Amino acid sequence: MDRLRRSLLSLALSAAILGPVAARAEPAAITVASTTSTEQSGLFKYLLPKFTEKTGIAVKVVALGTGQALDVGRRGDADVVFVHDKAAEETFLAEGAGVKRHEVMYNDFVVVGPKADPAGAAGGEVTQALRRIADARAPFVSRGDRSGTHAAELRYWKDAGLDLAAIRGDWYKDVGQGMGPALNTASATNAYLLSDRGTWLSFRNRGDLAVLVQGDKRLFNQYGVMLVNPGKHPQVKAKEGQAFIDWLISPEGQRDIAGYRIEGEQLFFPNAGAGKS
Amino acid sequence: MVETLAESVARLASLDREVVAIAWLSLRVSLTAVLVGALAGIPLGALVAVVRFPGRQALVGLLNASMGLPPVIVGLVIYLLLSRSGPLGPLGLLFTPAAMVAAQSVLVTPLIAALTRQIVADAEAHLGDQLRSLRLPPWRRAGLLVFDVRFSLVTAILAAFGRAISEIGAVLVVGGNIDGFTRTMTTAISLETQKGDLALALALGLVLIGLVLLVNAAATILRAYAVRAYG
Numbered sequence: 001m002d003r004l005r006r007s008l009l010s011l012a013l014s015a016a017i018l019g020p021v022a023a024r025a026e027p028a029a030i031t032v033a034s035t036t037s038t039e040q041s042g043l044f045k046y047l048l049p050k051f052t053e054k055t056g057i058a059v060k061v062v063a064l065g066t067g068q069a070l071d072v073g074r075r076g077d078a079d080v081v082f083v084h085d086k087a088a089e090e091t092f093l094a095e096g097a098g099v100k101r102h103e104v105m106y107n108d109f110v111v112v113g114p115k116a117d118p119a120g121a122a123g124g125e126v127t128q129a130l131r132r133i134a135d136a137r138a139p140f141v142s143r144g145d146r147s148g149t150h151a152a153e154l155r156y157w158k159d160a161g162l163d164l165a166a167i168r169g170d171w172y173k174d175v176g177q178g179m180g181p182a183l184n185t186a187s188a189t190n191a192y193l194l195s196d197r198g199t200w201l202s203f204r205n206r207g208d209l210a211v212l213v214q215g216d217k218r219l220f221n222q223y224g225v226m227l228v229n230p231g232k233h234p235q236v237k238a239k240e241g242q243a244f245i246d247w248l249i250s251p252e253g254q255r256d257i258a259g260y261r262i263e264g265e266q267l268f269f270p271n272a273g274a275g276k277s
Numbered sequence: 278m279v280e281t282l283a284e285s286v287a288r289l290a291s292l293d294r295e296v297v298a299i300a301w302l303s304l305r306v307s308l309t310a311v312l313v314g315a316l317a318g319i320p321l322g323a324l325v326a327v328v329r330f331p332g333r334q335a336l337v338g339l340l341n342a343s344m345g346l347p348p349v350i351v352g353l354v355i356y357l358l359l360s361r362s363g364p365l366g367p368l369g370l371l372f373t374p375a376a377m378v379a380a381q382s383v384l385v386t387p388l389i390a391a392l393t394r395q396i397v398a399d400a401e402a403h404l405g406d407q408l409r410s411l412r413l414p415p416w417r418r419a420g421l422l423v424f425d426v427r428f429s430l431v432t433a434i435l436a437a438f439g440r441a442i443s444e445i446g447a448v449l450v451v452g453g454n455i456d457g458f459t460r461t462m463t464t465a466i467s468l469e470t471q472k473g474d475l476a477l478a479l480a481l482g483l484v485l486i487g488l489v490l491l492v493n494a495a496a497t498i499l500r501a502y503a504v505r506a507y508g
Binding site: 062077 | 471
């Protein structure tokens with residue numbers, strides 16, 4: 001009897017623990033694979049509740065580098081991808097993994113480095129800054145994670161006329177991590193790096209770092225959103241996913257994106273409809 | 278460091294419902310995984326200890342080695358299994374708490390099995406002759422031995438809980454660190470570290486350590502109570 005009672009008790013305990021995990025009723029929810037910059041800058045925390053309040057659709061964000069986020073979409077593990085690497089996005093579309101690309105907003109990259117600026121990178125264009133950093137062999141932190149920011153960095157080295165494979169040495173630190181860890185590494189070693197402005201503005205552990213180069217037209221960083229192709233992955237919540245995309249590019253969504261500020265500074269600039277592909 | 282610590286303590290005071298929800302999810306996922314691990318691992322470990330069969334030594338070695346399974350590899354394999362493009366894709370479990378339970382169960386089952394095997398084997402060395410003279414089938418012997426060492430097994434369970442609640446590799450890969458849904462203590466600490474908010478990360482770390490202490494204290498008290506009542 002005693003044993004039976006104990007068994008029943010442990011069963012009841014198990015059910016109490018298991019129950020909430022297993023039997024959580026889901027309201028309509030979509031999964032969005034996006035980038036660390038949109039998550040870590042705080043944009044989603046500000047934006048998503050507004051969408052959910054209006055439509056009742058919850059949005060679950062998996063924040064990864066752009067390359068990984070697109071891979072999650074390719075495998076059908078997300079309903080929507082919201083990333084920033086136009087070339088990679090167009091490949092995604094060409095493979096038939098996505099339905100249609102909509103431009104949503106842009107922000108910009110900044111070159112961040114030690115305030116003392118030993119390489120003399122400040123002031124000019126991004127390409128000139130990179131050439132000076134390479135000449136000085138000053139410590140430089142690279143994301144190295146196939147993210148949109150990493151892709152942009154590699155593009156800028158090329159634009160600067162430098163062959164990264166030939167010049168890279170100990171000064172070039174490839175950390176293979178998100179924007180935050182890369183900023184932490186740069187802050188700890190007083191290194192230069194390329195950051196998106198949003199993550200930089202919300203980053204708390206700046207140490208001696210400051211923005212050295214900004215405003216160069218090349219530093220423009222376009223975000224695009226795509227529905228994962230329901231023809232390829234039938235479980236994709238096409239209706240809810242499309243509702244999210246439509247809202248993002250609607251006047252209302254665009255206004256809300258523009259309204260997100262940190263310390264009075266606007267982080268993302270809506271530009272839906274400026275160019276579609 | 279000292280400043281950060283002081284700021285952390287201040288931040289702890291202002292911890293809100295969100296942190297409570299994250300801690301609760303961590304606790305639920307890890308306790309469920311430990312429960313699954315115990316239900317599978319204790320019988321497995323006890324049987325391996327009691328039954329003689331060819332290849333047993335190899336299996337024991339394998340069990341012991343798999344206590345060191347890298348969480349991120351377990352996470353990756355479960356990810357590939359649960360992905361929509363994987364064999365278990367239709368279940369739609371990727372990026373859910375259930376996926377995290379599955380990954381952590383895989384992590385802790387061999388740990389519980391290996392520790393159980395050792396504890397039961399030691400008990401059998403003491404009681405083996407008497408037990409064998411009863412001429413019981415192996416599963417009955419295993420059952421009796423497990424009952425005999427039940428209080429020692431609490432340590433194995435606690436070790437498993439410690440491994441589950443503190444790992445990040447597996448829950449990050451299969452859970453996706455989704456805000457309000459699959460964000461656990463460890464993935465939240467990692468996220469705040471990435472955002473450079475070291476004070477908040479440290480504060481969350483203190484909460485996690487407190488949680489582990491609480492669970493261990495509860496287990497110790499329960500065990501002492503049970504020893505007195507039934508030992």
